[in-house]
Amino acid sequence: MDQTVEQELRLKGIPASPGIAIGPVYLFRKHEPTVQIRTITSEEVTGEIERLQNALVRSKKELTKVFEFADQKLGSEQSKIFEAQLLLLDDAVLFEVVYERLRRERKNVEFLIQNEIEKYHQLMMASKDEATHERANDLLDVRNRILRNLEEQKLISRIEGMHVIVSHTLAAADVLIFSRNDVLAYVTEVGGATSHMALLARALKIPAVVGVHQVSLLVHSNVPIIVDGYNGVIVIHPSPKTLKEYEKKKAKYSTFEEALAPLRDLPAETLDGRRITLAANVELVEELEFIKLQGADGIGLYRTESMLIGKEVFPSEEEQYAVYRRIADAVYPKHAIIRTFDIGGDKLMAQSVKENNPFLGWRGVRVMLDKPQIFLDQLRAILRASARKNLALMVPMVTNIKEVQLSKQLIAQAKDDLRAHKIAFDEKIPIGVMVEVPAAAVIADHLAREVNFLSIGTNDLIQYLLAVDRGNDIVSELFQEFHPAVIRFLRRIIERGKQKRTWVGMCGQMAGDPLATILLVGLGLDEFSVVPTVLPEIKKIIRSIRYTDAVKVAEHALTLNSEDEIEKYLRHLMKQKFPEIPIG
């Protein structure tokens, strides 16, 4: 028998989460609802009817929950869509026909449902009316819901053993599902380093590389693969030599990480005594133990929208309070900053309303101010959890003063509410805003008068500033942290923010980039909030430099006029002072 040795193949992508993994591939394909036709026997007819009725009951339960939420929090305009969908599930005519065909044709209900609904769908799509086409989507929504419930789809993957998951794309929800199995690493074809999936992979300490073009065509399951999340490299069918090389690297990095362990209880303070807050970005409550292990100065950003993943309705005030309370207790006496829901409007809109450019549209604080009921629920929950006086509140995507003032009014309203019910909260809870829209950066001094702190969201700020979509790997190279415009903006934000005795921090990914640390310290940043995996490295850097030297580095960087030069300068610095720290 011919034994062909497979060729080793190295591919380059974007490093999304650090670490090295070596193992077999598991090729993941997003589940497509394909409906197969089956002929059924006369004995099976009753069983099929029962299956369909059970699926309808489940679907109705789900939709009722969504409808009630929409009705209470979004207004009857929005909720009527779901009411119509619920009526669809009760449509006498539709199901009469399905049951009749079931008895006559003896085909499975999935096929019949799909077939019947398809007829109506075609009729609606044939209409010249745009609105009717959009209504046709409601039909498909309901159909998909019924089909999903018929399948009793369990969201657990069937892989056994430890694998490297390779996929065209991975939604945040998929990452959460897989984490329960033993996942060695993630590799995807699309996505950028700051996509939601990448953020979660880092939080879960799972190496990941994204933007590896066509990788799913080049592998199949169980092919051996090496994933280097530090450098964004993957090696398919590694040779024995390559395997050895990477196993060595892996060992080296883990000893390096172990060496950082003693830093845990030491403060992030420069050699000349400048104390910097080094906190953690948190998405999942599962990370709370880990951030303590990493020696975080509390939490600089808790992304509350992570509570919405895979859910159709917002959590209630009670449910939110439980989570915020847990966070406050976990970090006490250190502080945690809770950011209010930073979502795109698509989470709240009818399917038919689609923004052409959601990134420049209805999202962040804009959505919350338009839906004060939801905002107030969250504000009350945060306030209640602030009773031990170690929480702060932060508002995302602020563009102007009015938004800040309106938000503060709502906060005051929530406070009044709680006071009236004699519920304890921190009267002086610090309030901050994210600086991620360029306009906010320019008026940082005005904003600083209204709030207690500013937190720079470099992920979005750089996107808006450089007009680059961070999830688009065609232009991902244009997303440059060290673009002179970015550095100048950061300088201005920090200068103007601090004039009014407001502190300025950063929770964007740049804060966790070791290459940027000295520069950011030199620009005067008061707080770094980073992915917990890199915390020890950043602390090491801060503790090994003088603030006065860092200031000189920043000043020099500001004189350079290209991203290339600035990055080269910083790399050179890092290579000299910190050769053991892996730089991407």
Next chain:
Amino acid sequence: MIEHEITIRNRAGLHTRPAAAIVKLAAKFKSEFYIEKDSLQINGKSIIGVMTLAAEQGSHLLVRFDGPDEEEAYLAMAELFESGFGEPI
């Protein structure tokens, strides 16, 4: 059995929300209820049927009621249509 012509008054026409309103109203009555547009006849108690009508503002439909409360059903339905389903006309 009674039959009448009825007009779509509201600007947005017969989209999901009015469709839901029609079906909900029709369910309150015992009479059978059919709507005809051009040559297409649909059961007015079926939301899927009403949604497929896709009638725009100004279109004329034929409504047919058959049963013990057909008069009341028609009057109630006519009022619903006249009001433009509570939407801008």
